[in-house]
Amino acid sequence: MGKDEKREVIIDVQNVSLTYETNTKPITALEDINLQIKKGEFLCVLGPSGCGKSTLLKIIAGYIIPTTGSCLMQGEPIKGPDWHRGVVFQSPTLYPWMSVRKNIEYGPRVRSLPQDEIKRIGQHYLEQVGLIEFGDKATFELSGGMKQRVALARALANEPEVILMDEPFGALDALTRVNMQTLIRNIWKDTKSTIFMITHDIDEALSLGTKVVVMSKTPGKILKEFSLDFTYTAMTNKNGRVKVGEEYIKIKEEIVDIISQ
Incomplete structure (x- = not known):
């Protein structure tokens, strides 16, 4: 049995269909x-526009109940939103x-954590996302990339079991996007968190994901799942x-062929 097979299943999506x-x-x-x-997985979901990627995320988040099938978190049915699953749009x-x-600090405050704990959490995640000197700024003063760092820190501040991300870097310019990819990879490594991320960018999925699902x-x-280790080499x-070699190009071309079908 491989190392990955021994890991605890946090989210289990079973025979889920959704009809509007x-x-x-x-x-x-x-x-x-x-x-x-x-x-501990970093799972990335790829697929053509309108294929239901965001719908799947909303079901896992608890915003939508599936028409048939079930979605479980640690063996319990997901019945609604929960701070154990943080969402970044x-x-x-x-x-x-x-x-x-x-x-x-908003999430910990809503959960009525002690005041000194709220301050500690706020300070810690400001540091994690590199915004320590911007703590007292209004959010409208920030650039798009900085705002997304705040959104990420706010999701992390609840210390959720799973972080759900719906194309979190899609609206950012190329350089900011690469910087955010490095940031989220480092946070994932340091916090040992579990991440489910939707992206349209095949290179982003390959460079971040330990597993990539193609819809x-x-x-x-789900047409195919890939288990990858490019993100570890990037570290x-x-x-x-990520170093783009023969294996990387081969997998990328296979994914392009699948999505283009």
Whole structure:
């Protein structure tokens, strides 16, 4: 049995389908999805636009209940949103009337943690995302990349079991995007967290994911899973980037072929 097989299953998606009722006819967004997310994995989901990637994330987050099948977290059915599953969207949903620090502290404050613990958590995650000198700034004063760092820190501040990310770097410029990829990889390594991330970018998925799942066009089905270790090699490179070799190119071309079907 391999090392990955021994890991605890945190999220178990079992035979999940989701059908939306519309004015004309029902639309099936997801069909018979089976997926396990194991502790410590960095799972990236790829697929064409409209294939149900975000729907799957919303089911795992607890925002949507599947039409058929079940979604479990550590053996218990997911019945609604829960701080054990932190969510980061493409557009950072920050509270503009709060400072950067207050945004990050929001979750622990809602959970009524002790005041000194809230301050410790806020300070720690400001440091984690490199915004220590911006703690008292208003969020509207920040660049897009900085806002996304705050959104990430706010999700991390609850110290969730799983971080769910819906194209979190999609709206960023190329350089900021690469910097954010390095940041999230380092945080994942340091915190030993479990991450489920949707992306349209095949290179992003290959350079971050320990597992990459490729979905079909609507209705979304899982066509193939890849187990990867490129993200570990990136950690050993001084520039924090993946070395693009023969294996990388071969897998990338296979994914392009699958998505283009």
